[in-house]
Amino acid sequence: MTTGNPKKIEIMDSTLRDGEQTNGVSFLPHEKLSIARLLLRDVKVDRIEVASARVSEGEKDAVKMICRYANQLDRLESVEVLGFVDNGASIDWITECGGRVINMLAKGSENHCTHQLKKSPDEHIADVKANISLAQERGLQVNLYLEDWSNGMRDNAEYVYHMVEELRGCGVKRFMLPDTLGVLTPKETAKFFKEMTSRFPELHFDFHAHNDYDLAVGNSLSAVTYGAKGLHVTVNGLGERCGNAPLASVQAVLKDQLGVETGIVEDMLNEVSHVVEGYSGIAVAPNQPIVGDNVFTQVAGVHADGDNKHKLYYNALVPERFGRKREYALGKNSGKANIEMNLQELGLDLTPEQTKKVTKRITELGDRKAIVTQEDLPYIVADVLKHSAPEDRVRLKGYMVSLSYGLKPHAAIKIAIDGKRYEADATGDGQYDAFVKALRHIYKETLGRTFPMLENYAVTIPPGGRTDALVQTQITWRMKDGRVLRTRALDADQTESAIKATFKMLNQIEDEFSPASQESKKE
16 A cells, blocks of 8 residues: 655756766766756756765865756755764864765664774664764755665665664654665565555655666655655666766656656756766767657658647657657658658658658668768758759769878869859868868858858767668758757768768858849848
8 A cells, every 4th residue: 555646746856966987987077067057947947966075176176066056046045965973073174165065974783884984873873873963963954865765775774774763753854765776676666655654654765776676667656656745856867876866767757657746847858968977088878868869860651641630659758848859750660650750840741652752762872871861861852853852052073082191181073053163172171171161262262251160070880880781970060050950871992971061051041142042131
């Protein structure tokens, strides 16, 4: 029998503390402040855990900045710092930073107490009580972690009960119960939480999940079902070993499966995910629920057909809810329905016979492992049908690139724009860089036009590819007005692939330089 789901659950995000324990992740102070701002102001989590006390001077600077910012929002008590039972050293560190909340780390399992601390349970409890009193004297609010609580319950639950019984009257605001090694199952989590909340119904219990068995979200669901009033998460599931419960997934499960409110602004989850991905250097998996690149992309043609007819393949996780949109992949599995959905979005109206021809070409490309994007569609249509899509107004008539030991790469190019030919040459740091510099010379010096800035350049080779494998190049360009264009191309040669992607971009923007376009801008 469940204890009944609460109407609202506190969400404590530990990206800046536990998430930073991901191997290879170290946020700079200004990065920590940026993430804290997003979480408190825009995502609207209830609390953030921002550091461990006494780590470094850089960490101290970061905590000071975050505390100053949170104070301006009147949310200083939403900022928490992990501290230790260390005779007040952590307390001093936190108060010097301007913090008001210590998440004190005590031993939640008898094994940790006796083997790591070499103390009896009562000796450890006495130390914890002394440090709690010290923190309260300094004006700090105290939350208490029971480290390794999950194994503590497995090995000797009486130790856990004794500890909580002794500390329940000491003014601890929240008892935080971690599955430190990520060993619990949802069934065990439910059992242990039911025992805790039955014995101590007046106490506030948080659950802190780790994902070693890929059960962090399921265990969080069980904890809430059996009485947890708060959950700990991290953005993108960052954390030591296999990480923690991901913020976006926990939010979706609480709302859709339990009908529980959190206060989280869902359409900001994708943005905070990308910011943390950039600062951490840890890429989000394409199939990561809610925030992965592919999770709102239908691949099978039958799914697109069902969506088109009656949204048959929709669930509660609609992309617009999270500031995203549904996409229909183009490739060998897409089928006519996927292609029709993409054509409709682009405003391209083809006959059934024309759509059949385009579908055949896309399937052929998919068999060659080419990734076809919506931006490619007008060009595929033009190639197949020779009308109803942009013409290649900019054409490459010839080029030569050279690479010599001890000399800079050199490129000589000849292009045609609306039939008029232009030539240029340049050197660069690489063959493609030399090619682009020659292009820039034509556009900027000869034609007096702006040339987009290359913002990102990514090359992929299909897994298991040999030396003759196809190379896919995706280039991101930023226009002068801030617009972003992404073009892709496929070829057996990396430089040739990049050149093809570049000419796709030039043909997309060429209409902006037509006489009619220039006249309309003057008007």
